[in-house]
Amino acid sequence: MKSLEETFDHLRQVATNHQAQVEVSVQQRESLSLSFQLQKLKKYGSDRTQLATVRVLCGGSLGQSTTEDLSESALQQCFEDALAAAKLLDQRDLNNSLSVGLQAPPKIDQLYTGDFKKIEISEKMKLAQELESLALGYNQKISNVPHSGYSEFFSEYTLFSANGEKVTYVSSGASAYTMALAKSGDVSKDGYKSVFRRDPRQINVNKLVTESCELALKMLDAKPLETGKYPILVMNEAAADLVSVLVSHLSAKAVDEKNSLLKDKLGEKIAPNFFEVIDDPFRADLMGCRPFDAEGTGSQRTVLIAGGKPQCFLTNRYYSKKMSIPNTGHAVLSSGEISVSPTNLIVSPQTNTREELLVKYPRVLFLTDIGAIGSGLNQRTGDFSLPASGFLYSRGEAPKAVDQFVISGNLLELFQQLEGLSNKVNDDGNSVQCPDLLFKEISVAGLC
Amino acid sequence: MIVPVLVVNRTLEKALSNGADFAEIFIEDSYSGKLSVLSSQPKVVTVARLHGAGIRVHYGTEEIYVTTSDLTEKGLLDAAERAASAISRAEAKLKKIDLSEEPVQNYDAFQIYGKMPWEIDHAEKLRYLLSLDKQARMKNSQVTQVEPMILEKVQRIQVANSQGIHKTDQRTNYRIFLDVQAQDAGKTETFAVNRFSTKNSQFYQELDPTALVDEAVNGVNTLLQADYSPAGEMPVIIDNGFGGVIFHEACGHGLETTSVAPKASVFTGKLGERVGESCLTAIDDGTVDGGWGSLSIDDEGNTTQKTVLIENGILKSYMVDQLGAKKTGYSITGSGRRQSYKFAPTSRMRNTFIAPGTDKLENMISDLDYGIYAKTMGGGSVSPGTGEFNFSVKEAYLVENGKTVKPVKGATLIGKGIETLGRITKVADNLKLSAGTCGSVSGMIPAAVGQPAILVSKILVGGRV
Numbered sequence: 003m004k005s006l007e008e009t010f011d012h013l014r015q016v017a018t019n020h021q022a023q024v025e026v027s028v029q030q031r032e033s034l035s036l037s038f039q040l041q042k043l044k045k046y047g048s049d050r051t052q053l054a055t056v057r058v059l060c061g062g063s064l065g066q067s068t069t070e071d072l073s074e075s076a077l078q079q080c081f082e083d084a085l086a087a088a089k090l091l092d093q094r095d096l097n098n099s100l101s102v103g104l105q106a107p108p109k110i111d112q113l114y115t116g117d118f119k120k121i122e123i124s125e126k127m128k129l130a131q132e133l134e135s136l137a138l139g140y141n142q143k144i145s146n147v148p149h150s151g152y153s154e155f156f157s158e159y160t161l162f163s164a165n166g167e168k169v170t171y172v173s174s175g176a177s178a179y180t181m182a183l184a185k186s187g188d189v190s191k192d193g194y195k196s197v198f199r200r201d202p203r204q205i206n207v208n209k210l211v212t213e214s215c216e217l218a219l220k221m222l223d224a225k226p227l228e229t230g231k232y233p234i235l236v237m238n239e240a241a242a243d244l245v246s247v248l249v250s251h252l253s254a255k256a257v258d259e260k261n262s263l264l265k266d267k268l269g270e271k272i273a274p275n276f277f278e279v280i281d282d283p284f285r286a287d288l289m290g291c292r293p294f295d296a297e298g299t300g301s302q303r304t305v306l307i308a309g310g311k312p313q314c315f316l317t318n319r320y321y322s323k324k325m326s327i328p329n330t331g332h333a334v335l336s337s338g339e340i341s342v343s344p345t346n347l348i349v350s351p352q353t354n355t356r357e358e359l360l361v362k363y364p365r366v367l368f369l370t371d372i373g374a375i376g377s378g379l380n381q382r383t384g385d386f387s388l389p390a391s392g393f394l395y396s397r398g399e400a401p402k403a404v405d406q407f408v409i410s411g412n413l414l415e416l417f418q419q420l421e422g423l424s425n426k427v428n429d430d431g432n433s434v435q436c437p438d439l440l441f442k443e444i445s446v447a448g449l450c
Numbered sequence: 451m452i453v454p455v456l457v458v459n460r461t462l463e464k465a466l467s468n469g470a471d472f473a474e475i476f477i478e479d480s481y482s483g484k485l486s487v488l489s490s491q492p493k494v495v496t497v498a499r500l501h502g503a504g505i506r507v508h509y510g511t512e513e514i515y516v517t518t519s520d521l522t523e524k525g526l527l528d529a530a531e532r533a534a535s536a537i538s539r540a541e542a543k544l545k546k547i548d549l550s551e552e553p554v555q556n557y558d559a560f561q562i563y564g565k566m567p568w569e570i571d572h573a574e575k576l577r578y579l580l581s582l583d584k585q586a587r588m589k590n591s592q593v594t595q596v597e598p599m600i601l602e603k604v605q606r607i608q609v610a611n612s613q614g615i616h617k618t619d620q621r622t623n624y625r626i627f628l629d630v631q632a633q634d635a636g637k638t639e640t641f642a643v644n645r646f647s648t649k650n651s652q653f654y655q656e657l658d659p660t661a662l663v664d665e666a667v668n669g670v671n672t673l674l675q676a677d678y679s680p681a682g683e684m685p686v687i688i689d690n691g692f693g694g695v696i697f698h699e700a701c702g703h704g705l706e707t708t709s710v711a712p713k714a715s716v717f718t719g720k721l722g723e724r725v726g727e728s729c730l731t732a733i734d735d736g737t738v739d740g741g742w743g744s745l746s747i748d749d750e751g752n753t754t755q756k757t758v759l760i761e762n763g764i765l766k767s768y769m770v771d772q773l774g775a776k777k778t779g780y781s782i783t784g785s786g787r788r789q790s791y792k793f794a795p796t797s798r799m800r801n802t803f804i805a806p807g808t809d810k811l812e813n814m815i816s817d818l819d820y821g822i823y824a825k826t827m828g829g830g831s832v833s834p835g836t837g838e839f840n841f842s843v844k845e846a847y848l849v850e851n852g853k854t855v856k857p858v859k860g861a862t863l864i865g866k867g868i869e870t871l872g873r874i875t876k877v878a879d880n881l882k883l884s885a886g887t888c889g890s891v892s893g894m895i896p897a898a899v900g901q902p903a904i905l906v907s908k909i910l911v912g913g914r915v
Contacts, residue, residue, distance in 0.1 A: 039712045043512040045794065046536045050529070051502065051519045069499040070519040076499070087495035090572050123536075148714035148835045183714060183835040190716065190836045229682055229915055259488055260595045260631065338498045339484075377829035377842045378862045382631060382640040387679075387862035387912045389840040406838070408862050408912020410681070445915040447681030 009074045010162045013056070013081050020085060022060040023164040025100045027296060027335065028072070029053045030158045036130035037151030043127075045151075055338055057100065058084040059164070063091035064098040064320075068338035097324040100164040105300055107171050107293035112286040114172045115201045116156060126152060129178065132207050137182045140215040143222065145185035148192070152178045154202060161298045171293050176202035177431070180211050184218035191224065191405075193217030198289050198431030217370065221391060224403040227448030232367040234409070235359050235440045237392070238427055240372045242434035245349055247379060248413060249279060252306055252314070253332075254321035255342040263384050263414055264312055273310040273417040276352055280305050281316065281332075283345035290345040290433035299331035301345065318342050344433075351437035352423040359422055359440045365396040367446065372409070384413035407448040416441055451618055452477045452608045453503075455549055457523045461505065462547040462612050464530035470507035470514075473533075473547075474611035476749060477503045477521065478791040483567050486599035487579040490587075494599075495572055504791040505533045511777050512537070515794040549616040553608060564650035567602040567624075575600055578654065585663045586630050590671065594638070595631040600624075605790075607749070615751035623742075623896055624653045625885075630666040634674045639859075641669030641844070646742050646885035648896070669826070669845060672857045679846060679861035679913030685821035686863065686906050687814050687849070692827045692884035694803050694899035696906075697732055699832040699839040700867040701725075705734075705759055705767075706785070706797040707774025708891060709834035716837040716868055717765065726763040726871040729807050733758050734769055736784055736800035742885035742898040743800035750786035750795050757783045759802075760871075771797040789893025796892040803900030807877025811903040814876055816852040822861060822911055823847045823854055829886075837867035862912040876905035 004012070010026055017024040035047035054077060055068045065088030069080040133150035154176040162168050179196035195214040199205050236244065248264075256262040264272070283292055283301035294300050297319050305313050317325070318333035321342060334343040360366050369392040379386040391405035424438035453461075458475060465473035480500040486493045502519035503526060514536045518529040579598040586596045603623045610616040629642040643666045647653040688696055701717070709715035717725070726732075736754025738744050745754045750772045758766050770778065771786035774797045787798035815823060823846060830841025843861040847854040883900035 042510075043537065046512075046514045047516070047794070048514075048532050048536065049517040049792065051517060051792065053519075065495065067497045069501065071499065071501045071521075076501075080497075080499070083497040086572065087497070090495050090576060091492050146712060146714050146835065148709070148712060181835070192833055192835050231915060259597075337484075338496055339494060374831055374840045374842070374862065377831070378840065380640070380860075383638055385678075385860050387842065387860045389838075389862065389864045389912070406864065406866075406910065408681070408840075408864055408910065410678070410860060410862075410912055410914050445681070447910065447912045447915060449683055449910055 004074050006072065009077050011166070013077065014166065016081060017058060020060065022058050022085060022088070023100050024056060024058050024081060025164045026162045027055045028160045031155060033153060033155040035151060035153040036126055038131045038134045041135060054080065055335060056080045056084045058088050059098055059100050060085060060088040061093040062096045062098060063088045063093050065091065066339060097320050099319055099323065101161065101298040102163055102165045104161065104163050104167040104169045104298045107169055107300065110284055110286050110291060110293055112200050113291050114174050116174050118154065118176065118201050118203065119156065121202065126202065129202065129205065129207060133178055133180045133211060136207065136211040137180055137215055140211060141219055143184045143186055143219060144182050144215055146183040147180060148183055149181040150179060152176070163298060169294060169298055173291070175200050175289070176205065178205050178207065178210060180214045182214045182218045184222050186222045189222055191218050191221035193221065196430060200286060220403050221405060224391065224405040226450050227394065227404040227407040227446060228450050229448045230446060231443050232365065232446050233363040233440065233442055234367045234369055234444050235438050236372065237368065237370045238436050238438050239430060240369055241439040242428055242432055242436040243372065243375050244439070245279065245347060245436050246434050247375060248417060249306060249344055249347055252312055252316055253342045254315040254317040254325055254327070257315055258321060258324065261382060268312050268314070271310050272312060272414060273307070273420045275309045276423060277307060277310045277420055278350040279307040280348045281344045281346065282348050285346045287431060288346040288433050288435060289431055292345060295331045295333040296335045296340060297333040299329055299333065301331050304330050316342050316344060347434045349436040351425045351427050354422055354424055356424045356426050356438055359424055359438065360395045361397060362422065362440065365394065368393045368395055379413065386411060386413060407446050410445045410447065416444065419443060451553055452479050452606060453521060453526065455551055455616065457526060458610045458616070459547045459549055461526045461530045462610065463545060464527055465505050465507050465533045466545045466612055468534040470509050470534065472508035472612055474506045474609065474750070475503055476791050477608040478605065480603060480605045480790065481568065483602045484599065485572060485575050485579060486597060487576065487583050488597050489595065490580065490583050492576050500790055502791045503529065504794065505529050506794055507533050508773070511773065513773060513794060517792050545612070547612060549610055549614065553610070553616040553618045555618050564652050566604060567651070570651055582628055582659055582663060585659065586628070586667055589663060589667045590632060592632040592634050593630055593667065594633050597629040599627045609749065609751040611751065617747055617751045619747050621648065621745065622650065623648060626657065628662055628666045630670050632670045632674060637674055639670050639673035641666055641673060643669065648742060648744060649740055672845060673859055676857035676859040679822065679858040679911060680848065681911060681913040681915050683908050683910050685818060686909050686911065687818065687821065687823045687903060688827065688906065689811065689825045689903045690878070690880045690882040690901055692886065692899060693824065693903070694884065694901035695827050695830055695841055695886065697804055697901060698799060698802055698899045699830045699841055700865065700870050701732070702799050702802050703832050703890065704834040704837060704867055705769055707768050707770045707778055707780065708796040710768050711774050711777035715834045720765050723765055724763050725765045725868055726760055727874055728763045729877045730760055730763050730871065730874055731805040732760040732803070733805060734799050734802045738801045738883065741801040741883060742896050745800065748784045748786045749788045752782055752784045752786060754784035754800060769797045769799065771795055787892060787895050789895055793892040796890070798890060798892060798895055799888060799897050801883055801898040801900065803881065803883055804877065804902065804904065806879045806881040806902045809876045809878045811878045811880060814878065814903060814905050815849055815854065818849045818852060821849050822858065823849050832867070839867060840864040858913070860913055863909050864912060865909050870906060870909060873907045873909065874904050875907045878903035
């Protein structure tokens with residue numbers, strides 16, 4: 003049986019015979035997941051999978067195909083599928099290219115902390131079990147923990163270039179999550195928290211469980227909200243989702259496909275001066291860290307929004323060439339296709355505390371959760387109508403939990419109304435790190 | 451058969467070798483093709499081949515699930531060893547597995563195959579997509595972008611377990627999407643339509659491209675003329691077809707034993723109780739001829755069934771998979787489903803719909819003083835533990851004094867499952883099923899939703915204030 007290297011050398015030869023070039027990327031992944039329910043093991047999952055993506059450049063066009071079977075015959079079939087695809091696509095599109103001259107990737111400390119593989123399984127089981135047991139014991143109103151679990155992964159990404167070069171990086175990480183369900187009479191409310199860390203020993207189970215239980219318990223008292231317009235402070239974790247959607251419009255792919263709300267906005271004010279977003283692929287403590295992108299382009303730190311103005315689009319090889327702008331190294335493999343996506347997004351915090359922002363107006367709606375961003379936000383127009391929950395802060399009164407309401411507006415108009423950022427960023431290891439965001443006014447539909 | 455029976459037997463024996471009381475292997479070999487056109491040019495032609503196995507063992511209700519993409523005997527035995535040695539729960543013992551030499555083949559029950567996707571010229575499919583693009587642009591000069599796309603999948607599976615099941619199945623899924631974007635007076639809107647089929651490649655010949663284009667372009671035109679939806683609690687008429695997503699989200703997920711068994715559903719313990727008005731009967735049926743969620747066998751090898759969930763407002767049954775049956779004692783309903791071998795199966799919906807009633811849609815509208823007529827629904831989600839759901843409305847109209855007066859956009863409906871069920875006060879006679887993709891713990895699966903038009907007497911509409 004041939005090694006991957008030998009198979010790839012053979013494919014390069016076959017490609018030459020077809021007046022084509024080929025590159026192959028291989029992702030191999032091992033993962034473990036553990037969850038408990040009602041104090042019994044609910045699921046022990048162990049996955050070992052691999053995926054090869056073959057890209058063939060023929061004439062001007064690039065065909066792609068993927069397979070999970072890494073045998074020589076399967077890769078040969080994959081090559082033929084990619085070649086056939088290339089022949090169907092636009093041969094005159096001269097913006098396609100394959101990676102050549104790959105550089106050895108920079109070493110990023112802590113991206114791979116594989117020694118935690120040596121931790122006894124019993125310790126990991128204990129951690130997974132505690133995610134449920136601590137929640138159930140937290141308060142007698144916590145009636146159930148529908149979802150909780152621990153997972154870890156080890157991943158290796160290798161790219162064989164059309165010139166026969168090879169670059170590789172390995173990464174690892176662990177995550178934990180808990181959804182606590184609080185019940186009082188006929189009312190049930192849930193609270194969900196998750197955390198990602200490069201090393202499971204950095205996961206603070208108590209903090210995670212406490213936060214999810216407290217959220218569920220506080221929402222038990224939630225009251226309906228009066229329909230109207232409110233200033234809102236969006237809690238950092240929920241705010242991260244809004245920033246992620248906003249930045250997706252800086253993808254050169256979205257711009258090229260006429261799907262971007264920011265296509266004509268480079269250098270234009272879309273938010274106040276203090277709003278700054280940086281893409282930082284070297285932050286190993288965050289989920290999106292990587293030394294090079296899916297096409298082998300070295301990662302780089304990119305200022306996306308400064309002074310409230312978009313500075314550049316995120317690109318890969320193709321869109322960089324097509325739009326004559328620098329390649330920022332943001333190619334990702336998504337369902338076997340190359341796409342463009344950020345790595346880690348960092349929104350710079352300010353000095354205000356959350357408490358200071360909550361009293362900036364006579365009443366402020368503090369949103370701890372915004373749901374349904376996938377279905378309730380129209381990516382083409384920016385219009386949104388999203389279910390939310392949180393707390394209403396009115397001066398001189400204790401905060402009231404509120405839920406069963408919908409916030410509506412437009413994404414670009416919302417960021418124009420950004421009034422302030424807190425000094426508190428989310429610490430969940432998510433690939434978006436963001437402070438709380440204060441917006442001047444938003445339309446809210448409630449039950450009274 | 452993807453893997454010889456001898457290897458299957460050995461794999462199951464190895465998986466059971468640490469004392470597990472149940473072992474199962476789910477083997478998959480899938481082909482997925484995607485073709486799309488953008489800006490009037492072929493944009494994507496890709497092929498993906500999925501190939502692997504999931505091995506599951508049970509110690510009582512404790513579940514071990516191991517996957518591998520190595521289908522050699524060595525790869526499968528290694529995976530079985532990982533499954534067997536994952537935890538130590540019982541005394542090791544040897545159990546002989548001797549499955550039938552030839553697995554039961556199921557794939558003629560629902561599907562008669564024409565040409566496989568790889569046998570149909572990709573160039574022909576691209577020409578079809580290009581023709582959709584051209585027709586949409588010709589139909590309306592305000593159209594600024596068109597993205598037609600074909601997704602096709604053939605999934606071959608082999609499932610065997612230590613209780614003697616050894617079956618194979620083959621499923622085909624064809625989908626065409628058409629996404630049209632248009633601009634008018636500085637406003638941009640987009641509208642997407644689709645067609646789905648589990649039948650054969652004849653699907654392409656039977657498609658009516660003009661109807662598809664008309665639906666998409668008319669949809670986007672309507673949105674260009676729409677004002678923002680009013681906000682607040684009000685009556686809403688939800689039309690047939692994809693309107694059934696309300697039942698799917700509001701109640702369906704809460705009726706899966708995945709939520710019921712750990713008492714994490716608002717429907718736990720309510721069998722035999724009234725959960726809706728007597729006009730409400732709801733069914734999950736895996737046997738609908740040509741249904742998007744129909745299957746000969748589920749992903750555990752069990753024959754699919756028609757399951758009446760709610761009859762005349764009374765809760766009659768849950769949707770039960772193998773593990774759910776062990777945990778709850780209810781009988782299996784052939785509802786064990788998964789996206790691929792990478793997911794352990796759980797109880798999931800198939801074709802879920804509200805049975806037709808006797809009311810008429812036109813009467814529902816003419817009887818309504820003020821409210822929303824939601825003609826086409828978008829996606830949504832639910833928390834089964836709290837019953838709180840949300841879903842977006844793609845195409846809607848404001849109703850005043852018994853008449854639709856104008857199109858409205860940007861509406862999201864939110865509510866609580868049981869509460870909303872109790873507010874379904876009228877059910878029309880125009881049942882229709884529509885195809886969709888449902889996401890849950892065992893991945894994304896094809897599932898149909900359906901209903902006749904219904905009137906919800908009061909629901910919160912999130913629109914602009």
